[in-house]
Amino acid sequence: MHVHEVRRQLVPDPVAVSRVFISVDMEGVAGVATFDQVIRGGSGYPRAQELMTAEANAAVRGAFDGGATEVLVNDSHGTMDNLLHDRLDPRARVVFGAPRPSCMVQGVSPGDAIAVFLGYHAAAGAPGVLAHTFSSNFTELRVNGEPMTEAEVNGLYAASLGVPVGVVTGDDQICDVARKAFPGATVVDVKRAEGYSATDSLAPEAACTAIAEAVRAAVAAAGSLRTPAVPDELVLEVDFASPLMADFAASVPRTQRLTARTLRGSVESADDLLKLVMAWYYLAALAAQQLGMLVHRR
Ligand SMILES: [Zn+2]
Numbered sequence: 001m002h003v004h005e006v007r008r009q010l011v012p013d014p015v016a017v018s019r020v021f022i023s024v025d026m027e028g029v030a031g032v033a034t035f036d037q038v039i040r041g042g043s044g045y046p047r048a049q050e051l052m053t054a055e056a057n058a059a060v061r062g063a064f065d066g067g068a069t070e071v072l073v074n075d076s077h078g079t080m081d082n083l084l085h086d087r088l089d090p091r092a093r094v095v096f097g098a099p100r101p102s103c104m105v106q107g108v109s110p111g112d113a114i115a116v117f118l119g120y121h122a123a124a125g126a127p128g129v130l131a132h133t134f135s136s137n138f139t140e141l142r143v144n145g146e147p148m149t150e151a152e153v154n155g156l157y158a159a160s161l162g163v164p165v166g167v168v169t170g171d172d173q174i175c176d177v178a179r180k181a182f183p184g185a186t187v188v189d190v191k192r193a194e195g196y197s198a199t200d201s202l203a204p205e206a207a208c209t210a211i212a213e214a215v216r217a218a219v220a221a222a223g224s225l226r227t228p229a230v231p232d233e234l235v236l237e238v239d240f241a242s243p244l245m246a247d248f249a250a251s252v253p254r255t256q257r258l259t260a261r262t263l264r265g266s267v268e269s270a271d272d273l274l275k276l277v278m279a280w281y282y283l284a285a286l287a288a289q290q291l292g293m294l295v296h297r298r
Contacts (some may be wrong), residue, residue: 008231015134018068020070020112020215021109022092026048028169029190031048040082055118058091058215059167060073067123074104081206101274115164120150120172122173126149129171135151138284151232156230166215167214168186168187169207175188220222241261246261252280
């Protein structure tokens, strides 16, 4: 052992900057299960905003208690503008508003200790509370042949920047997916799915206590998490709800039409994967708008 190494042991290291990224969705928040809660203008929406903000604050508190020196919260639901900013923990910064190219993971950065996915939900077609994959116009989304949840797509993006997913919270269905998709991550099961729009939920206060503790422990132990490798080629396939949506989305260059409702596109990075998901998302929404106009024509 050299002398300077002995000295280094005696002088404590300066506190390392440890940034934590939190993406917060709404469908997987405790106390949320019905459609009127997750759509702006719904009668339950203001209540769901409060519950979502409380869970975000619980995660922020846990992150700082675990040793984080900076926390970035990404408002990741619907309009991407749901959190009650005047009630947010003043130590956190917040990314909100849409559109943005990396959507739910805009702001996750190389060097972040962990990514936290809060209030997440199961994939379209799965028996989870308000289950969907990015868009109600996608009936299934696959990457390299495997059906994927939003958590897994966002996890690929975080992994491409070297950031491991440390905590996932939501109903029992997304928690089952997360246990397999993110080995070593902590999952917090805040409710059990009793149907698409029904749940058996923890009380919000109990969920917040569990979330704060899980995030605290995960940030403190972040060094033990491994970041999975991202494949060199990512083949995205989406089944759209209607052929008109696929007609619109097929205008993206290098998109291949597999069936009337299914498109395939191949990209070489998780960044491009998210951009392609977003492009198809907005084009499908445009098609849905046109379909709506036809339906309502008199
Ligand atoms: Zn959502």
